[in-house]
Amino acid sequence: MNIGEIARRSGVSRSTVSYALSGKRPVSDTTRRRIQAVIDELGYRPNATARALKEGRTRTIGLIIPPASQRLTDMQLGFVASVVDAAGRADLDVLLSSSGGEHDRSFERVVGGRRVDGVILMEIRLEDDRVTSLRRAGLPFVGIGRTSDPEEMSWVDIDYETLIARCVHHLADLGHRGIALVDRSAELAATGYGPSHRAHAGFLRAIAERQVEGVHTCCADDATSGVSCVERLLVEHPALTAIATINEAAVPGMYRGLEQAGLSVPRDFSIAGVAGRYLAENLHPPLTAADVPADELGAKAVELLIERIADPAASYRDLLVSPPISLRGTTGPARPRH
Amino acid sequence: MNIGEIARRSGVSRSTVSYALSGKRPVSDTTRRRIQAVIDELGYRPNATARALKEGRTRTIGLIIPPASQRLTDMQLGFVASVVDAAGRADLDVLLSSSGGEHDRSFERVVGGRRVDGVILMEIRLEDDRVTSLRRAGLPFVGIGRTSDPEEMSWVDIDYETLIARCVHHLADLGHRGIALVDRSAELAATGYGPSHRAHAGFLRAIAERQVEGVHTCCADDATSGVSCVERLLVEHPALTAIATINEAAVPGMYRGLEQAGLSVPRDFSIAGVAGRYLAENLHPPLTAADVPADELGAKAVELLIERIADPAASYRDLLVSPPISLRGTTGPARPRH
């Protein structure tokens, strides 16, 4: 079932069928109707592959996620959902690909084979091989996150540096004098993960400004690690009364760790962080946090990518969000622990 | 940058380059090396679209998820992750598409345009229009879930009927005489969602066998609804002391609702259900549940799809899992309320 078959059955040429479909050339009403009747009868739909070859574009974008084996965080899931959604609204399909470790074949296939018109990259490192690949391939891309030379790409990002500093200030305002930063995993931080580095920078700046005791620690992206992380912090730092965090996946574990230590939130211990709104609202208790608008960021990433695809020579654009901290009740006045 | 350019620069014909790459015809060592040198120098990779057009297959599978706007449940996320993973291992890419409501354009594009070699369908209804579309299009597909005529398709599924019956028996064994089934959302159940219907059937059967009081209720897929659902149940059914559920997303809310009612789990109230293992283990307290092996099911779905693509005339295959219930401590001996 192809355009030739439709042409034959309607007694016209293939080009006429094509034009009847695209409307790029006038077609008489009678022939158009005849053609449409045949199309409806046979349920013909143009072959996307052939069209892509001819037009030189696939109408597909690639979305590069972290290795799928490790669970996506709530925020990452929010990005995926909003990208798929926004792409769909623009009649673009989304090719999902993971990268990292043994998944690099997939990335290579998608990028090298030009299966997509452009790419959205998640979980970018300060120095990121994938960015290098994409530049070399001349494929338009947009980062959810940015490298250390952010002027040379389009991106959307969260201003972790500012947000974590704000969390510290908020906690210091409440009288806290011992504050921990619970970071993402040590592997991420070690491989130059931007949010880790920038959050750390903001943390150092703020604790210096407020002259509070600050301790920085990494924690894997899951609840269990959150528990042990808190256990360790409580033992090693008796003066600690608050946590600022960018590790949303570990927060439920932190709650549990504190509870097991007999500490009540926010009476005995405060937590503030950066998290997807959905998660922050649905945690128990709801988390005082800068609510990352994953929807907006994902949609913006698609918008920027469409722009770059349309005009690869256009100047780069970006969006850095620093949403306000929503007070939800996990932060309160400091109270010394014994 | 195409195969012709490589051929020109290596002083051979295009077919020789193609054969050097595919190995489907012997190529002398010297020419092969010359070609490879040019390829390496220019970083050439064959265009996937052209290859797809020529070969008549895209090396891509479609994964149809529920509308992305509504949050994926933990189990659904597990399916997506394992499908992407398994497809990657088979050198297949995954085109993500949502269906339902305004997303049907996307489904139509993917299926009608033959952008994929086959499709994996999630959240199937007993009567499902998408299945009809796929059959009409003659596109291989596999369901994660099955319709009311499961003999006519390949699928993997969870035996909710058996599993919920087992939950009821387990609870009845513990002395519970008032047991509620907390189902997925009313919309899903109303539109003929298989798991809802089959779980309900298993529930009715088991409560009849054990002569306990059973109450069935639907609940939206989120924690907040879980809270209000439990509140309502407790008020309306004073004899209720246990819940069996297939609604994993609502479980955290159920915990909270019980806590707010002053009931402790499992001392005062028991919960057992069907849930993804990851979630069951990470809930607090960990949920006694039949652990759905999302990894295995996703991988199997990909395997069955590859099989159908290779031989569309082969007989259908399926996999129905009924994993054992893992006791984790949310079920205990019945104790009358008040």
Added chain:
DNA sequence: TTGTAAGCGTTATCAA
């Protein structure tokens, strides 16, 4: 061992 050429299903240019 290598080259020539047809063809996959479209779109778009050039003619009529």
Added chain:
DNA sequence: TTGATAACGCTTACAA
């Protein structure tokens, strides 16, 4: 208003 035809980049049957 419509048709014939080249072209997109690749694979492969057929020749040499």
